[in-house]
Amino acid sequence: MTTGTLSSSPILTGSLSPEGLEAALRDIGARRYHILHPFHRLLHAGKLNRGQVQAWALNRYYYQSQIPIKDAVMISRLPTADLRREWRRRLIDHDGGSEGTGGLERWLKLTAGVGLDRDYVESTAGILPATRFAVDAYVHWVRDRSVLEAVASSLTELFSPKIIAERVSGMLASYDWITAETLAYFTPRLTQAPDDSAFALAYVKEHAVTFEQQKAVLDSLIFKCDVLWSQLDALHLAYVDPRLPPPGAFVPEDAAGD
């Protein structure tokens, strides 16, 4: 029922070396990672108003909230204690070591910092349906596809330090109502993401040997880029251009004021 991403992975004529596979993965990132999306460029260039930044933070919360779910599904599919321990690091990063810590909690500090009510954010009542569909598709991918494809779908983290650096420096420079404390979510991600992606990259380079396996890995990264890209598409349509929020979605208080 999930037919997956058939679209335009690089045409392979035979299996690649591990280095060739890494190069093909990095090429997908260079063409499809959401750092290229106009919404990201507007966000880090300070071209969004407060309501638009709120919409971004609100919708992105749903993504953040499902990451530990996705990671738990992943752990449940890994066959050895070694692999499960490695992946458990991510679960701890997101859910924290104790109450009030961890990435999800830090994201709630970000949504509070941009002026959103915590209960409203946690209810996910105002998110765009397209956000929910895309994020759920990611969790389902990790549940329903091969372990190799599930691991490969995490490889967008190869590209995240750059987008985080752009986002944090750009947002701090551009929005006087955003503080470094509000953006504290991102600081640990600058070291966590490279650890995570180094493991996942080594895993796929070791386990994707045949043409079919390598194609599956490349398609999984394309799929994940689509998951991230379509979330910015939905934000762009609803809140930037042509500003067409679907029925029931969050409407910023200052929507009429700019």
Next chain:
Amino acid sequence: MTTGTLSSSPILTGSLSPEGLEAALRDIGARRYHILHPFHRLLHAGKLNRGQVQAWALNRYYYQSQIPIKDAVMISRLPTADLRREWRRRLIDHDGGSEGTGGLERWLKLTAGVGLDRDYVESTAGILPATRFAVDAYVHWVRDRSVLEAVASSLTELFSPKIIAERVSGMLASYDWITAETLAYFTPRLTQAPDDSAFALAYVKEHAVTFEQQKAVLDSLIFKCDVLWSQLDALHLAYVDPRLPPPGAFVPEDAAGD
């Protein structure tokens, strides 16, 4: 992992009568059915160019292709032969009684009639990721939710005769390159959809008795409206305004010519 649609169903203070439930369902349709979407209005008013109509037909093919999958999942969950036979009608409507018949085949006549290659359409290689995520969310809903919620999610058919009538008459009047034969998909749907929705409506009116069941039914219809609406959102962003097709998606040949 699917947390569902928590957004803005009518506030219920107690359980409704069957007639009250029907009225609440029809009210959701009046506010959220995709007949209200700007893309539909442009389509039936003849305001789209051929490439934009192609993009609609191409993406909608993926929805059509998953309807019999969704119906087979539904049948697999129904407990009695009576119910399964009733739902089997839909499967036959979509997959046909023999090769070259049925709704899916008629949709391929529509995509051919607007100038798309059959193999390309069937590959689904050019569809928008948001189309895939929304449609897959519908199939997963029918698989993962209660039978009552699964049945309720089909209730958008209550509203489809009106949108089909608008679409067919508007498209025939507005586009001289579209023929009645190309739009033959829709003719049987004008009688099939009311049969289907009459059954589903009677089913939910009988089985949704408690407050919780009725809220679940109303939320299922909101969810399904979101599935349809978000498909038009994605088409609108990619091909109408601001014309931001995601990487890898279909690009009409005449995209630059209008």
